[in-house]
Amino acid sequence: xxxxxxxxxxxxxxxxxxxxxxxxxxxxxxxxxxxxxxxxxxxxxxxxxxxxxxxxxxxxxxxxxxxxxxxxxxxxxxxxxxxxxxxxxxxxxxxxxxxxxxxxxxxxxxxxxxxxxxxxxxxxxxxxxxxxxxxxxxxxxxxxxxxxxxxxxxxxxxxxxxxxxxxxxxxxxxxxxxxxxxxxxxxxxxxxxxxxxxxxxxxxxxxxxxxxxxxxxxxxxxxxxxxxxxxxxxxxxxxxxxxxxxxxxxxxxxxxxxxxx
Amino acid sequence: xxxxxxxxxxxxxxxxxxxxxxxxxxxxxxxxxxxxxxxxxxxxxxxxxxxxxxxxxxxxxxxxxxxxxxxxxxxxxxxxxxxxxxxxxxxxxxxxxxxxxxxxxxxxxxxxxxxxxxxxxxxxxxxxxxxxxxxxxxxxxxxxxxxxxxxxxxxxxxxxxxxxxxxxxxxxxxxxxxxxxxxxxxxxxxxxxxxxxxxxxxxxxxxxxxxxxxxxxxxxxxxxxxxxxxxxxxxxxxxxxxxxxxxxxxxxx
Numbered sequence: 001x002x003x004x005x006x007x008x009x010x011x012x013x014x015x016x017x018x019x020x021x022x023x024x025x026x027x028x029x030x031x032x033x034x035x036x037x038x039x040x041x042x043x044x045x046x047x048x049x050x051x052x053x054x055x056x057x058x059x060x061x062x063x064x065x066x067x068x069x070x071x072x073x074x075x076x077x078x079x080x081x082x083x084x085x086x087x088x089x090x091x092x093x094x095x096x097x098x099x100x101x102x103x104x105x106x107x108x109x110x111x112x113x114x115x116x117x118x119x120x121x122x123x124x125x126x127x128x129x130x131x132x133x134x135x136x137x138x139x140x141x142x143x144x145x146x147x148x149x150x151x152x153x154x155x156x157x158x159x160x161x162x163x164x165x166x167x168x169x170x171x172x173x174x175x176x177x178x179x180x181x182x183x184x185x186x187x188x189x190x191x192x193x194x195x196x197x198x199x200x201x202x203x204x205x206x207x208x209x210x211x212x213x214x215x216x217x218x219x220x221x222x223x224x225x226x227x228x229x230x231x232x233x234x235x236x237x238x239x240x241x242x243x244x245x246x247x248x249x250x251x252x253x254x255x256x257x258x259x260x261x
Numbered sequence: 262x263x264x265x266x267x268x269x270x271x272x273x274x275x276x277x278x279x280x281x282x283x284x285x286x287x288x289x290x291x292x293x294x295x296x297x298x299x300x301x302x303x304x305x306x307x308x309x310x311x312x313x314x315x316x317x318x319x320x321x322x323x324x325x326x327x328x329x330x331x332x333x334x335x336x337x338x339x340x341x342x343x344x345x346x347x348x349x350x351x352x353x354x355x356x357x358x359x360x361x362x363x364x365x366x367x368x369x370x371x372x373x374x375x376x377x378x379x380x381x382x383x384x385x386x387x388x389x390x391x392x393x394x395x396x397x398x399x400x401x402x403x404x405x406x407x408x409x410x411x412x413x414x415x416x417x418x419x420x421x422x423x424x425x426x427x428x429x430x431x432x433x434x435x436x437x438x439x440x441x442x443x444x445x446x447x448x449x450x451x452x453x454x455x456x457x458x459x460x461x462x463x464x465x466x467x468x469x470x471x472x473x474x475x476x477x478x479x480x481x482x483x484x485x486x487x488x489x490x491x492x493x494x495x496x497x498x499x500x501x502x503x504x505x506x507x508x509x510x511x512x513x514x
Binding site for chain 1: 408410411413414415416417418419420421424428429432433435
């Protein structure tokens, strides 16, 4: 049985004028335990809506989402979320305080949670920075803290909503490598949202391409079986997967552009 | 260290120039018995300090401000938190906050004196009144301004609703609360003087009023100088306190 099961999920938003906006319709997807799944789509296609529903931030309008066979009831510690911006970090806490936040909420003893938090801060490559506050850290470092904060809470899976979109190209490439390393080390299941085809190919075991919104769903899934060396942008294998994904998303980009203009 | 010393130097220079301009104005431009020079005012201040008058009036005003300010904040903060957290409470209390905050405390002086007499009661009431709405509105605005992702992150890290409130919403609101308190402090100085001008047995406002009757212009200026100085010190202490004890919650200015 797949770890995450989305069956015929729909999400309808009601506007203040009373008209309905269907963001996602009949969206179905299974994600296996230990898998790195990238959800790729144009802007406004509803990919963040899907993540928010899996996270439990938003209720499904129809359909069913199960984690480990159990229906979800709101946000919970089994699904750690990494947000795109840094506004989810707690500015009044140090990096350490941010990373041990989840354990503190659960009542883990101070020594134990500090030890574990330091371990994860080291894992994300920020050893020795644990006393600093978010305002003293760069954008890339703040995203590392977000990742450490989620990992330290030991969730079953990570939900990442374009976590590197706001970073510069070099930092982003760096973070992608780091994330791969961390996922290999921890074996976490990941649902990763992105609009960047390169990023999806670098990271994913499978890439799900979404239709342009509204009333979006999956258009198709492209498995990525490349090894580490083949995930270089210039490698033939990489280019081949790129071509497949691009083929699928090209028309959707055109539709999305028409709808917004 | 050298940079901060230079900062202090420039600061003192600014203050020095204030007194210099005052001196020039009082000596050459508006030379009159009705406009004393800084030196005369300082001498008068020393005289009043030595006979205890200055202390009596300043401490009376300060005690009223402290009591009312503390009272207004203690009531205002939880009310503001409730308004910011629960839409029902907002709708229920908005008529009070939105209506009453436009009635200035100075307009209520007469009523306060009739209700509470010319003693401490009416003054503390007025300072509470002048403090409470600014604190409430800033606190409520602070709660509404908490980034939704902060709360979402906490929920998916396993925090319950009460934990979200105490460990996320409340600390995220502290800068707004402190800013509201700082603004309220400035208002307290306005209100206390006005109240003491109208009805009081002591206090800096009373001191100004009494001096007027005997044309003691020097003494009026002493009261003004002390008010400026006390306000300045109070604000600095408040800011210093914020940075010393809650540096991470630096106020939004």
